[in-house]
Amino acid sequence: MTSVPVVEPPPRESPGRRLSTFFFRHSRVRLGVLLALPLAWLVVVYFGSLFVLLLSSFWDTDPFTAEVVHDFTFENFRRIIETPVFRDVAWRTIQMAALVTVADAVLAFPIAYYMARVASPRTRDILVIAVLMPLWANYLVKAYAWRTILSEGGVINWALEPLGLHFDGYSTVGLWLVFTYLWLPFMILPIYAGLERVPTSFLEASADLGARSLTTFARVILPLAFPAVVAGSIFTFSLTLGDYIAPGLITNEQFIGTVIYNIRGEALPTAAAYSMVPIVVVITYLFVARKLRAFESL
Amino acid sequence: MVESRVTRILLRLGAGVTLAFIYVPLLIIGLYAFNRNVTQAWPIENYSTRWFSVAFHDEKVRDALKLSLLAALGATTVALVLGTLASMAVARYRFFGREVITFAVILPIALPGIVTGLALQATIIDVLGPLGVSFGLTTIIVGHATFCVVVVYNNVIARMRRTGGSLDEASADLGADNWQTFRYVMFPQMRTALLAGALLAFALSFDEVIVTIFTSGAQQTLPIWIFATLARPAQLPIVNVVALFVIVVSIIPVYFAQRLAGSSGLTGERPKQGAIAASIEAEP
Numbered sequence: 211m212t213s214v215p216v217v218e219p220p221p222r223e224s225p226g227r228r229l230s231t232f233f234f235r236h237s238r239v240r241l242g243v244l245l246a247l248p249l250a251w252l253v254v255v256y257f258g259s260l261f262v263l264l265l266s267s268f269w270d271t272d273p274f275t276a277e278v279v280h281d282f283t284f285e286n287f288r289r290i291i292e293t294p295v296f297r298d299v300a301w302r303t304i305q306m307a308a309l310v311t312v313a314d315a316v317l318a319f320p321i322a323y324y325m326a327r328v329a330s331p332r333t334r335d336i337l338v339i340a341v342l343m344p345l346w347a348n349y350l351v352k353a354y355a356w357r358t359i360l361s362e363g364g365v366i367n368w369a370l371e372p373l374g375l376h377f378d379g380y381s382t383v384g385l386w387l388v389f390t391y392l393w394l395p396f397m398i399l400p401i402y403a404g405l406e407r408v409p410t411s412f413l414e415a416s417a418d419l420g421a422r423s424l425t426t427f428a429r430v431i432l433p434l435a436f437p438a439v440v441a442g443s444i445f446t447f448s449l450t451l452g453d454y455i456a457p458g459l460i461t462n463e464q465f466i467g468t469v470i471y472n473i474r475g476e477a478l479p480t481a482a483a484y485s486m487v488p489i490v491v492v493i494t495y496l497f498v499a500r501k502l503r504a505f506e507s508l
Numbered sequence: 509m510v511e512s513r514v515t516r517i518l519l520r521l522g523a524g525v526t527l528a529f530i531y532v533p534l535l536i537i538g539l540y541a542f543n544r545n546v547t548q549a550w551p552i553e554n555y556s557t558r559w560f561s562v563a564f565h566d567e568k569v570r571d572a573l574k575l576s577l578l579a580a581l582g583a584t585t586v587a588l589v590l591g592t593l594a595s596m597a598v599a600r601y602r603f604f605g606r607e608v609i610t611f612a613v614i615l616p617i618a619l620p621g622i623v624t625g626l627a628l629q630a631t632i633i634d635v636l637g638p639l640g641v642s643f644g645l646t647t648i649i650v651g652h653a654t655f656c657v658v659v660v661y662n663n664v665i666a667r668m669r670r671t672g673g674s675l676d677e678a679s680a681d682l683g684a685d686n687w688q689t690f691r692y693v694m695f696p697q698m699r700t701a702l703l704a705g706a707l708l709a710f711a712l713s714f715d716e717v718i719v720t721i722f723t724s725g726a727q728q729t730l731p732i733w734i735f736a737t738l739a740r741p742a743q744l745p746i747v748n749v750v751a752l753f754v755i756v757v758s759i760i761p762v763y764f765a766q767r768l769a770g771s772s773g774l775t776g777e778r779p780k781q782g783a784i785a786a787s788i789e790a791e792p
Contacts, residue, residue, distance in 0.1 A: 230685035241601045245609075248594035248657070251586075252612050256654050258635075259627035266630050317529070320522025328516050337523070339766050344530050346708070346762040348715040350731050351751040354738060355537035363549035365536055394530060423512060444618060452620015455718060455735070467622045474626060481626060488620045496611075496618060 260489075267482035278478055286483035296469070300487050303466040306382075307450035310389040311397075311443045317390070318397040318442065325398075326405035338402070345395035353456045356388045360460065385460045389450050396445035404438020405431070440504035447495060451488045534755060541752040546745055563749040572733035578645060579720075579729060580713040583652030587709045588702065590653070591660025599668035600676075616655040624655065625722030632723065643725020651723040652713040659712060660705035667701035700768045707761035707768075715758050730754060 233240040267286055270279040290296040325337045344352075359365045360379025370377055378384070408431060416426040454467030464472075466488055474481040511519070536550075544554035563569055591613075598609055616624060628651050632643060641647070675697070679689040717731035724732060734750060737743045 224685075226687060227685045230680075230687075233686055234680065237601070241597055241603060244593050244597040244601075248590040248597075248613075249609075251590050251654070251657075255650060256612075256616055256624075259624075259631040262631045262634060263623070263627035266634070317526050320519050321526040324519040324523040328511060328519055337527075339763060340527060341530070342766055343759045343762050344534060346711045346715070346758050347534065348717075348731060348751070348754045348758055350715075350717045350734055351537065351754055352533065354734070354747070354751060355533045357738075358540065358548050359533055359536060361548065363547075365550045368550045391529065391533065394526070398526075423515060448618055448620055452622040453718070454622055459738070467620065470622055470626060474629075478630065482630065485623050485626055489623055492619055 263482050263485065266479055267486060269479040269482075271477050271479055286480045287486075289480060290484050290487070295464075296484065299464050299469050300466055302463070303451060304491065306386065306389065306465065307447045309386055310393065310450045311446040313386070313390040314394050314397040314446045315401075315439055315443070317394055318401050322398050322401035323405055325402045326408075327410075338399075341395050341398050341402075345399070349392065350455060352392055353388060353459050356384075356391065356456075357459045360384050360388075380461055382461060382463055385457055385463070388456050388460055389446075389453070392456065393446040393449050396449070397439075397442035400438045400441040401435060404435045404441070408434045437502055437504045440499050440502050444495065444499055444504065448488075448492045451491060537748065538752050538755070541748040543745065543748065546742060548744060559745040559749045563746045563753075566746060568728070568733060569730075569746070569750060572728045572730045575645065575648075575727055576714055576730040579648045579652055580710045582645070582649035583656050583713040584706050584709045586649065586653035587656035587660045588706055591657045591705060591709075592664050592698075592702065594657070595661045595665035595668060599665050600673050613658050613661050617658050621718030622722075624651070625719040628654075628719065629722040643723065644727055647723045647725070648720060648727070648729065651719050652716055655716075655719070656709035656712050659708040660702070663701045663705035663708070664698055667698055671697045704765040704768045707765040711758045711761045711765075715754070 233243075266278070268282050268284070270281045270283045270285060271277070272279050321337070321341070325334050325341075329337060360377075361367075364379065366377055366379060412430055412434070413426055416430045421429070452467050453465070454471040457463065457465045457468050458471075466484070470481045470485050473484075539552060540548065541559065542555045542557060543552045544556040544558065545552075594609060594613060597603075598606055628647070632641070632647055636642075636647070675693050676689055679693040684692065715731060717729075717735055720729055720732060721735070728736065730750065731754070734747055734754070737747050
């Protein structure tokens, strides 16, 4: 076969092509077209809703009918600041979130490290999937599984019985265990990703300079992996802060989420005002996380 | 290998303990689905599959499953469109407020679910109610799509950052218009990332309960049915079966998403994982 050089005729001036040329010349317009829909959705649906929530936190509730009265008032905020119960619950929830984050970081580090630096590529791939799948498995089912496991006749007390021990699973400690379980994969994956980025040459250099493994760990690996731990903690912290289902299934103790959930029927404005607590805490947390360069590890 | 032998053995042990901690509860709930008795005591005395057929024929379970699938399909579709558009803009352009977009996309999953839920509920009652929109499939989809955008966005943007913009420019230089460039150059590169994002969005929506309780009104998705039925001890055997089913249904898409794009949805996709991702990597 002989190949004949073909000279392409110049493209016809179709409307599609003219549009393409226009977009090429006006890249800002093209950017606008790309961004219009997602921005509209996020701004109107999401930020719009958050704004409505903020607005309703300044409204009043009729004490007799429990109807929302559209009068502007700071009463809800005064109430949540001055009532000890609201303060105690908020403090207890933040403590719980912090303890869950610590437990998850401790449990996540060895497996993340193993995945990133010890396991063979094949084992690593399998482990990534093994950690990922439970992350996406139904949250409610996992909480329910723990409710069964922690019950009087459940697995834990069955295992402890021969030892003469008993564990009150439906308690704050039980809930801590459940939260730690629920959010663990959210911590493993960012730490794994962070550790994978630590160059082996850094560790070799540290060893060459005479550092023992523990020194290398504390002074090279940990500082480099810290942003990843912070990235994981965004999830463990925020998810604990707003949960109302796991606390409701496991204990009678009140947390921010359960309070909001329980009072939203008769006192929506107070619930809205109280939900500003987790919003402020999480947004502060996100800003700190950004300063610590944690977003790059997300 | 810098780690010493002892360190490696300890690490393996730690990894094993954590994996066991993750999987044992799931196995236990899986076993309970085969529990013949109505009581939930451990150890299980009689095994049977009788509750599977009871659950299969339960009218409420079927309705809830149908609603869950519809909601997940709707939310995935919206999230695909919005997430892809946003990621194309952020990956290929520099503009004022680019960081803000990333922040805004992450915020719906970073803020506690109860906040998102309460906000949407307040909006549906106060703003959409007067406009004639009431709680139902539409409101469920709107809520789900809002936090599903991020998984599509993360997957697609990771792929676009890796492939770069030079192929798109080459395509334009060769005379392709915008649509042709998208259809023949960008889409084939993004395909697996899109599919992975879609699978994860589907799994996320199918499982969601915290926000859904606020946006569904009287309708029941499958997780809401479970939540409502937990209060009825006599129905727990059916819940166990549905629980096992739900775990399997949400795990399968994640498995395929991971194989397709090496994607976690959380950490974006990792290079050199999965055959397809690797083959794309090999391209210039």
